[in-house]
Structures are given as structure tokens and as C-alpha cells.
Amino acid sequence: MNVVHTEKIEAALKAFIADHSGALTREQAIAAILENWFTSHGYLPPQQEGRRPEDLDASNDD
Template sequence: MTELYAEKIEDALKSYIADHPGTLTREQAISTILETWFASHGYLPSQQEGMRPEDLDASNDD
């Protein structure tokens, strides 16, 4: 990785951490960013919670 590229990534990471006060460490920020990206691109299941198909019946319809 070139120094210029690394600097841009590091600056973006610092901005992300500043915008997300619950992120305590650099490693947590990187993990969150990667998990979000992987989920949004179909590599990980989304974090949406829902009912399991076997738990659905007519009483669940809205």
C-alpha cells in the first residue's frame, strides 16, 4: 500500500471513530466497517432480526 493511500485510509478511519463515539478502539472501528461492508454486499447475512419461518402463522399477519 502506498503511503498516500495509507494516509487517506487512516484519515477516514479517524473520522469514522470521531463520528461513532461508542467505538472504543481502532480495531473495533475496522471490524464494524468490514462487517457493514460485507453484509451490504451479500458476503454476510444482514443483522436484521425477525421471526423464524417456523414461528410464522396467520396471527403474525399485519
């Protein structure tokens, strides 16, 4: 990777971390970015959040 691209990527990475209240380490930010990209491009299944099976009953039906 050439220096221009490296500088742009580093600047974007720092901005991403800042947008997340600086709560992410560099490695966590990179992992989050990759997970998002892989998911949005079909390489990872989307994370589904919902109720645990033991918490389901007829009142949960749509």
C-alpha cells in the same frame, strides 16, 4: 499499500471513530466497517433483529 492510500485510510478511519463519539476502538471500528461492507455486498447475511420466537403470537402478525 502506498503511503498516500495509507494516510487517506487512516484519516477516514479516525473520522469514522469520531462520528461514533470516539466510543469505538480502532479494531472495533475496522470490524464494524468490514461487517457493513461484507453485508452490503452480499458476503454476509443482513443482521435481522426482531422478536424472540417465544414472544410471538397472533398480535404480532402484520
